[in-house]
Amino acid sequence: MGEITRLTAAELASRLSSGEVSSVEAVQAHLDQIERAEPLVNSFITVTADDALATARQIDERRARGEELHPLAGVPVAVKDLIVTKGTRTTAGSKMLQEWVPPYDATVTAKVREAGLPILGKTNMDEFAMGSTTEHSAFGRTYNPWHTGRVPGGSSGGSAAAVAAWEAPLAIGTDTGGSIRQPAALTGTVGVKPTYGSVSRYGVIAMASSLDQVGPMTRTVADAAALHELLAGHDAQDSTSLPQAVPGFRAAAANRDVKGLKVGVLAQSYGAGVSAGVRGSFQAALDLLAEAGAEIVELQLPALDYALDAYYLIMPSEVSSNLARFDGMRYGLRAEPQDGPVTAERVMAETRRQGFGWEAKRRIILGTYALSAGYYDAYYGSAQKVRTLVKRDFARAFEQVDVLASPTAPTTAFGFGQDAEDPMTMYLNDVFTIPANLAGLPGLSLPSGIAGDGLPVGFQLLAPELADERLYSAGGALEALLEERRGGRFADQLTEIGMAGSAADSTGGI
Amino acid sequence: MARLLSYEEAVSRFDPVLGIEVHVELGTRTKMFDGAPNSFGADSNENVTPVSLGLPGVLPVLNEKAVEYAVKIGLALGCEIAESCRFARKNYFYPDVPKNFQTSQYDEPIAFDGVLPVELEDGEQLEVLIERAHMEEDAGKNTHVGGATGRIHGAEYSLVDYNRAGVPLVEIVTRPITGTGARAPEVARAYVQTLRDIFRALGVSEARMEQGNVRADINVSLRESPDAPLGTRTETKNVNSFRSIERAVRYEIQRQATVLSQGEKIIQETRHFHEDDGTTSAGRVKSDADDYRYFPEPDLVPVEPSREWVDQLRASLPELPAARRRRLRQEWGFSELEMRDVVNANLLDAVEATVTAGASPAAARKWWTGELTRQANAAEKDVAELGVTPEHVAELAGLVDAGKLNDKLARQVLAGVIEGEGGPGEVMAARGLELVRDDGALEAAVEEAIAGNPDVVEKIKGGKMQAIGALIGPIMKATRGQADAGRARELIIAKLGLG
Known part of the structure; x- marks a missing residue:
């Protein structure tokens, strides 16, 4: 049974369709792995074993009847707990929603159900997707499967760890400033943030509405392409949803030819904050591409230096408004004041005091301040201008190159507790991922290698708006080149959870 | 406060200036941003969807009919229609606002710079300048249970009904209405009445004041003379009948004149109108500390009414x-x-x-x-x-x-x-009320009258034709009032051989 969990989603799908493996067997194998791995990684907030098995049985029956099924039907999936699932509690990693059972499905949840993918459970995350470590969860931290003394990245750390630890072949994450790509990088998995507006946000608990995007997290580029195809598409329930049809991402991922591909390297990739291990792995991957015929050019995008600052004004501003609804009046946690009168205002205040963790509070306060009368122009207004400049820089860059490349994160996985000491350093961890969110561009992270510390390094590709398929054609080719050099899949190198270290030696990392 | 100045005295000493904000609930089938029904009289919290309740994860989708209605209102008020405008979030915590922000329009209203001719009851005409008409969603409704007043103070608990939350509104804001003098109360009333008639003519709202379809917030300020700068205003909220509008303006003019006459200052505040005695009382002090932290609603795309569509709507406006x-x-x-x-x-x-x-x-x-x-x-x-x-x-x-x-x-x-x-x-x-035209019955009555009143007959024969009236009475009596008086007269003349 262990062998099933080692399959890619594509391999599992083909064994399901040939009848070699049943969906029930596939789900059970992953549930067994979840049981083994969870004590070490804590990827899930909620495991929905019964529901997953029920879906699997249905799919097996339908397949037996000869019904035409979605290519991924019967392949289990893990869903970030920010995405609303009817009948299954959806917590957003917060005490505020620890008992909340939604009465409706997110559009992406409905698509997953419609296609017949059994949902294994809801994955851990930083509270309301705020964080780069998955430490800020009311349900405990998630541990990096490579080194359980290190963070898995975040905020989609649960989804990333589940995929890396063989608990699920597919997972869904969300990315507001790197929350899919950065944990993918830190756990040696593949993560894609699609073009803003190409995957519906309906039913995805909003962090920063103008930045949030749902995307696939997998162990291979081809699997990401397949899941991305399922998730994408216009949704009338999301006003920011784009009308364009979904192109064939799976076909693009099969590309192996990089001759003449113009790859622009962000000059920031060689900046001071990038660790030697990351830089070495990144450069080696670039060299592979060059050897295979790609044209590598370094590009200066000066506005990107201000992207982080703009992001940390726009994101908290939207957060402060999006999180206002959690007040104990209608659903979720309701806390009454210890003493004094029980008025609506005081119940709201006490609920929010008890319900939100400190990172959520910090961002709510920052955003409230940035939007205040008299500060709006200087903060939110200026940040929007920077956003326009970032878009302009990218547009100019894509006149010269097909894709842009950088490390996904400046370092490999680091130890727990570091952001409590210095949030600014922590925020810097998102420096390569944030610009794509500001500009609405698609981005992909795939593992380029293992650094000297034994931990995975992520390689990021960015493409122009709606050119997501370029991520797959370039990413698929690069992945193949790396596999060829390595002699196997990246993920298969993780033979044992915690093989690079454990909590006992959790210091250092950066 | 000292004794209230009489209205006549108040307006002789001060020049009143009005500013009126009218909210109209649009009669769309569904709400502003979701598919929940927009109807009056449903059970509490029946007309709701996850979107109306602001559940985690939901997103708004703009009701195009509501935009059409807003454009129609703008056109009927002679406004410019924006080529592009955005919604904004107005952030404030209140239990009847499900998201703790109201989706509204802030600095980019869909319609602006209009003018509305208003006619008073005696036919006097004036023009009210419209600053803007913008779209927004309504809030839910709080009911405070327990306590004597039905207000939040002293209540044991409060219930919230979200049926109204998300109902589409258009808010119409005037520029300061000056030059009304003593007729300010009538002008306020006539303006809102004119709007109400327009809403009905356009078919954009049932516009029933008593159901709260149309709500008016009335700003009143006084100044020493028409040349003086505008004075400090108060805003009397949710005045819900035409008569109340008139009374509220009248009272505020008297109250403010009384305050000013004593050398005191008007406090900028919202006020509540009391139907029972026609007075207003202080509500919330409105100050610059009110900070709604407006910012463009990122979940909606800009509204861009095409010029062709606006022209079509203009051409199809009813009379x-x-x-x-x-x-x-x-x-x-x-x-x-x-x-x-x-x-x-x-x-x-x-x-x-x-x-x-x-x-x-x-x-x-x-x-x-x-x-x-x-x-x-x-x-x-x-x-x-x-x-x-x-x-x-x-x-x-x-x-x-x-x-x-x-x-x-x-x-x-x-x-x-x-x-x-x-x-x-x-x-x-x-x-049995039909006039008797049957000459048979009438002739009998005529003959009876002639026979029974020889003295009258003599007068008639003597040329006093007006004496015929004295015979009509008895004829009417005989026919229980159903006789056709004209026909009876003809018959009398014929019978007496005078024809």
């Missing part, structure tokens, strides 16, 4: 109330005064429908503004509540024209219709 009044007055040949009587009594629709049903305009006007209004007043009802339809009135007028009823009998028939005895024809037949 507006003022133009309709002008046209009908001409068609019907009414004097200004006659027309105003009809309009002020809110009987224009009834009269028009009656004319359409076949009555002459004069008869339609006469019945509605005369007998029917009298009956309504006597019963302390609205004319519309009498149960008399325009078709009834047209039928009644037809019976009079055909000589089957005279005015007196027609009033009796109408009484029967009001009593619920059926249509005019039925009542006439059932009560």
Whole structure:
């Protein structure tokens, strides 16, 4: 049974369709792995074993009847707990929603159900997707499967760890400033943030509405392409949803030819904050591409230096408004004041005091301040201008190159507790991922290698708006080149959870 | 506070300036940003979806019909229609606001810079400048349970009904309305009434004040003279009837004049109007500390009404109330005064429908503004509540024209219709009220009258034709009033050989 969990989603799908493996067997194998791995990684907030098995049985029956099924039907999936699932509690990693059972499905949840993918459970995350470590969860931290003394990245750390630890072949994450790509990088998995507006946000608990995007997290580029195809598409329930049809991402991922591909390297990739291990792995991957015929050019995008600052004004501003609804009046946690009168205002205040963790509070306060009368122009207004400049820089860059490349994160996985000491350093961890969110561009992270510390390094590709398929054609080719050099899949190198270290030696990392 | 200055004294010392914000609930089938029904009278929290409740993860989708209605309102008020405008979030915590922000328009209203001609009851005209008309969603409704006042203070607990949350609103904001002098209360009333009529003519709202479809916030300030800068204003919220609007403005003018006359300052604040005694009382102090942290709503895309569409809507606008009044007055040949009587009594629709049903305009006007209004007043009802339809009135007028009823009998028939005895024809037949034109019965009555009044007959024969009237009385008595007086006169003349 262990062998099933080692399959890619594509391999599992083909064994399901040939009848070699049943969906029930596939789900059970992953549930067994979840049981083994969870004590070490804590990827899930909620495991929905019964529901997953029920879906699997249905799919097996339908397949037996000869019904035409979605290519991924019967392949289990893990869903970030920010995405609303009817009948299954959806917590957003917060005490505020620890008992909340939604009465409706997110559009992406409905698509997953419609296609017949059994949902294994809801994955851990930083509270309301705020964080780069998955430490800020009311349900405990998630541990990096490579080194359980290190963070898995975040905020989609649960989804990333589940995929890396063989608990699920597919997972869904969300990315507001790197929350899919950065944990993918830190756990040696593949993560894609699609073009803003190409995957519906309906039913995805909003962090920063103008930045949030749902995307696939997998162990291979081809699997990401397949899941991305399922998730994408216009949704009338999301006003920011784009009308364009979904192109064939799976076909693009099969590309192996990089001759003449113009790859622009962000000059920031060689900046001071990038660790030697990351830089070495990144450069080696670039060299592979060059050897295979790609044209590598370094590009200066000066506005990107201000992207982080703009992001940390726009994101908290939207957060402060999006999180206002959690007040104990209608659903979720309701806390009454210890003493004094029980008025609506005081119940709201006490609920929010008890319900939100400190990172959520910090961002709510920052955003409230940035939007205040008299500060709006200087903060939110200026940040929007920077956003326009970032878009302009990218547009100019894509006149010269097909894709842009950088490390996904400046370092490999680091130890727990570091952001409590210095949030600014922590925020810097998102420096390569944030610009794509500001500009609405698609981005992909795939593992380029293992650094000297034994931990995975992520390689990021960015493409122009709606050119997501370029991520797959370039990413698929690069992945193949790396596999060829390595002699196997990246993920298969993780033979044992915690093989690079454990909590006992959790210091250092950066 | 010292004794309230009289209204006359207040307006002799100060120049009032008005500013009026009117909210109208649009009569769309569904809410502003979701598919929940927009209807009045449903059970509490029945007209809701996850979106109306602001559940985690939901997103708004703009109701295009609401945009169409907003554009129509803008066009009817002579506004420019924005080529592109955005929604904004108005952030504030209150239990009846499900998301703790209201989706509204802030610095980019869909319509702006309009002008609305308003006519007072005596025919005086003025123009109200419209600053903007913008779209927003309504909040839910709080009910405070326990405590004596029904207000939040002293209540044991509060209930929230989100049926109204997300109902589309258009808010229309005037520029300062100056130059009204003592007529400010009437102007305020006439302005809101004019808007109400326009909403109905456009078909964008039922515009029923009593259901809260139309709500007015009235800003009043006073200044020493028309040349002086604007004074500090107060805003009296949610004044919900035309009469209350007039009373609230009147009271605020008196109150502010009294305060100012004592050398004190007006506090910029919201005030509540009290229907029972016609006064206002202080609400929340409105200061610059109110900070709604507006920012563009990232979950919605800009609204960009195409010029072609706006032109189409402009071309398809129905006739507006003022133009309709002008046209009908001409068609019907009414004097200004006659027309105003009809309009002020809110009987224009009834009269028009009656004319359409076949009555002459004069008869339609006469019945509605005369007998029917009298009956309504006597019963302390609205004319519309009498149960008399325009078709009834047209039928009644037809019976009079055909000589089957005279005015007196027609009033009796109408009484029967009001009593619920059926249509005019039925009542006439059932009560036996038809004018007697049958010469046989009439001739007998005439002969009887001639025989019984020889002295009168002598006078007539002597050339005093006006004495014929003295014979009509007995004839009417004999026929229980159903005789056609004209025919009776003809018969008398014939019988006496004078013809």
